[in-house]
């Protein structure tokens with residue numbers, strides 16, 4: 001019999017598709033005890049999007065959104081708990097990633113908001129937040145942080161593995177079977193963000209379910225080549241990216257001089273996500289016999305998964321569901337794990353991937 | 369224009385050190401001493417490809433043992449690929465005959481992009497047997513470059 005060791009991970013990614021909350025029990029390996037997804041009201045979504053691009057008066061707006069998000073995060077946690085038999089005393093802490101509104105590793109700056117004081121106050125649970133900036137203070141990219149978690153829970157001594165998270169952006173973690181080899185992890189570029197923005201513009205939908213709309217069009221190879229020529233795709237890791245780089249205005253600018261139907265553009269954007277991922281793997285992963293495990297919302301996009309399989313015909317490509325971690329909750333689970341590391345006084349960054357000067361305990365603690 | 373390829377070439381051969389602090393776009397593996405070549409197609413026209421075939425042929429003439437020779441790879445994913453369709457064969461007979469002969473002699477290796485084929489409604493059966501297909505042309509070029517292929 002073991003006592004429970006439960007942490008709550010709270011994640012709100014770049015897609016703004018919702019706030020993911022998951023209670024994770026680490027007493028035996030890792031089990032997902034309960035999950036909840038909290039809708040972000042449209043007005044708040046708009047304000048967050050506004051904050052991702054430079055605007056006048058943004059500090060006041062940031063203050064407002066910081067508070068509203070803090071409250072919404074707390075509500076999400078309270079809803080999760082009320083839906084289960086868990087009591088708050090069983091929960092060691094909440095790990096809250098926060099909402100990224102700016103990520104500028106080139107200036108050593110990244111900002112996630114959603115006031116953790118409010119989360120602790122409204123839930124009565126100790127909250128850990130602000131995970132990225134300590135890594136940056138140690139000259140790291142502050143991202144990606146999930147590879148350390150991937151390594152802790154998914155390293156397989158018998159097989160090279162690549163974890164691929166397709167959220168707003170896409171990031172990979174390469175875990176060589178041989179533990180003495182370095183972990184490779186970085187953002188490969190856009191995940192769903194451009195496809196989401198494009199279908200929203202043309203059909204007022206939040207995403208292209210199973211890539212059906214993309215499949216009704218054809219990839220334009222010339223546009224694809226142009227998009228793939230972006231310097232970001234050719235930089236060596238460590239590197240990370242966000243909405244600052246990949247957004248609708250950027251895309252609109254890239255489309256100048258092309259006369260494509262909206263669905264052909266969507267097909268090209270799906271291909272861009274798949275091709276930039278595979279190209280990143282081929283360029284920076286020193287293994288050919290790896291297994292690819294996909295998580296994040298993009299892993300539910302059948303057309304995208306099918307394309308990844310076609311572009312990697314000699315590798316096993318599947319979702320992390322296969323290894324017992326539901327692909328929808330991997331990111332939330334990672335922040336539950338990071339909160340646990342912080343409270344236990346253990347380091348949370350993998351310096352191979354963030355490029356930081358050393359391993360650091362990540363996060364600030366807001367006591368219950 | 370093939371800005372992607374051009375920029376790759378620019379990064380490789382540029383001596384302008386003040387350019388953006390980019391690393392070599394694709395790490396080159398130094399394992400193969402013999403250079404291996406990939407055709408750089410700029411105009412996407414059949415005549416350009418035919419000219420490159422002739423150059424490949426001339427290069428191969430200087431090689432003693434063609435069996436130990438790595439053929440020059442042509443990844444086709446633009447207008448030029450239409451020349452290989454059966455329906456256009458008459459018009460491009462010289463090009464196709466040359467391609468077939470060079471393929472047979474292990475001088476070139478033509479690979480047509482399946483994504484381009486889908487977008488242009490080209491069925492595999494419309495293409496000669498001596499050409500190969502790859503899932504995505506631009507990605508194939510990145511892979512070859514990574515394996516140490518250089519543009520010729």
Ligand SMILES: Nc1ncnc2c1ncn2[C@@H]1O[C@H](COP(=O)(O)OP(=O)(O)OP(=O)(O)O)[C@@H](O)[C@H]1O
Pocket residue numbers: 012013014015016017018165166167168169192196206207208209210211295296297298300301302331
């Ligand atoms: N069935 C599906 N078909 C197509 N796309 C899907 C499907 N299910 C989810 N998605 C995509 O996944 C996105 C949400 O993914 P996810 O929650 O992993 O991203 P995120 O919140 O941005 O996280 P992060 O960027 O931190 O990884 C949606 O916006 C949508 O584009």
Ligand SMILES: [Mg+2]
Pocket residue numbers: 012013015016017018019020297
């Ligand atoms: Mg999400």
